[in-house]
Amino acid sequence: MTDQDTLRRFIFEQAGVRGEWLKLTDSWQAVSDNHAYPPVVKEQLGHAVAAATLLAATIKFNGALVLQAQGEGSLKAIVAQCTHDRCIRGLARYREPVVAGGLSQLYGSGRLVLTIETERKKPYQGIVSLDGENLAQALENYYQQSEQLPTRLWLFANETTVSGLFLQALPAASGFGSDWERIVMLADTIRAEELLDLSCEAVLHRLFHEETLRLFKAEPIQFKCSCSNGKIERTLKSLGRASLEEILEERDAITVDCEFCNQQYHFDRVDIELLLVPEIDLGTSKISH
Structure with a gap:
């Protein structure tokens, strides 16, 4: 080395x-x-x-x-x-x-x-x-x-x-x-x-x-930068639906830049809507016939 x-x-x-x-x-x-x-x-x-x-x-x-x-x-x-x-x-x-x-x-x-x-x-x-x-x-x-x-x-x-x-x-x-x-x-x-x-x-x-x-x-x-799509998604999700919808009223998408590595993350309206869909807990859900 x-x-x-x-x-x-x-x-x-x-x-x-x-x-x-x-x-x-x-x-x-x-x-x-x-x-x-x-x-x-x-x-x-x-x-x-x-x-x-x-x-x-x-x-x-x-x-x-x-x-x-x-x-x-x-x-x-x-x-x-x-x-x-x-x-x-x-x-x-x-x-x-x-x-x-x-x-x-x-x-x-x-x-x-x-x-x-x-x-x-x-x-x-x-x-x-x-x-x-x-x-x-x-x-x-x-x-x-x-x-x-x-x-x-x-x-x-x-x-x-x-x-x-x-x-x-x-x-x-x-x-x-x-x-x-x-x-x-x-x-x-x-x-x-x-x-x-x-x-x-x-x-x-x-x-x-x-x-x-x-x-x-x-x-x-x-x-090595520790930024990731998952981390950005969690940050956006923490802002709440109202704040995200307010941002989307002004633009068609949300773009987030990592200041450490210049990686750019892009979320359109569909991405944001999917992000806000409640997660389903498959471990506790019941299936009825």
């Missing part, structure tokens, strides 16, 4: 620190090419997609981790999602012009929302202020406030590639403070072009060749 569209986990077993390395190419272009984002917006979306993928790999769950950065500035919202089986998607909402700058310049007064959606449990959600110069700093602040675990992230994105590096002190590693500081100091020497261009092994050798670490096998990442 090549280093494209992969995540690699590693651990410093003698230092009580775990880490992750990430590079996205084809999957990133599948996310970003669905919209003609300005360069600044595209870079911020890349950071969010990288962060969501890295964070999802730190937990064991069946579902999806959703990262949202929301604000009142020219960059209104960034949403990135990564599922337990490493499927990603993302989108951005903004208003022109979007000028490069820190989080406060882009979002204004904003907040960072992390949601873990699981199949059988109620979603877990953490919300903090969107503080820091960049998304990596905002997430580090989030971990400091919510998890109280020393955590560092390095996130980079360009037109073709997204890359990320994640380090976190393990919960039982309170006696390894100097090791954590040393490893972070080494990681801080990484340059954007190195993380974007080099292989995982090259990056880890460049940063930690004097450290003892264990590198785990590569995990493939792919773009």
Whole structure:
């Protein structure tokens, strides 16, 4: 397996620190090419997609981790999602012009929302202020406030590639403070072009060749949207007959676009009428002769 569209986990077993390395190419272009984002917006979306993928790999769950950065500035919202089986998607909402700058310049007064959606449990959600110069700093602040675990992230994105590096002190590693500081100091020497261009092994050798670490096998990442005809039908059905008929008075059909993948779903009057027909429970129905 090549280093494209992969995540690699590693651990410093003698230092009580775990880490992750990430590079996205084809999957990133599948996310970003669905919209003609300005360069600044595209870079911020890349950071969010990288962060969501890295964070999802730190937990064991069946579902999806959703990262949202929301604000009142020219960059209104960034949403990135990564599922337990490493499927990603993302989108951005903004208003022109979007000028490069820190989080406060882009979002204004904003907040960072992390949601873990699981199949059988109620979603877990953490919300903090969107503080820091960049998304990596905002997430580090989030971990400091919510998890109280020393955590560092390095996130980079360009037109073709997204890359990320994640380090976190393990919960039982309170006696390894100097090791954590040393490893972070080494990681801080990484340059954007190195993380974007080099292989995982090259990056880890460049940063930690004097450290003892264990590198785990590569995990493939792919773009995959979870939208479906069934989900759209359920959403329309929840609006109720009156609302749907009101829409159909103005147009001949209802068209729904998925913002994540640009898939278009079309429902004419016949489709809507069939959608609203009550379901028959065959298990309890009686047949009379």
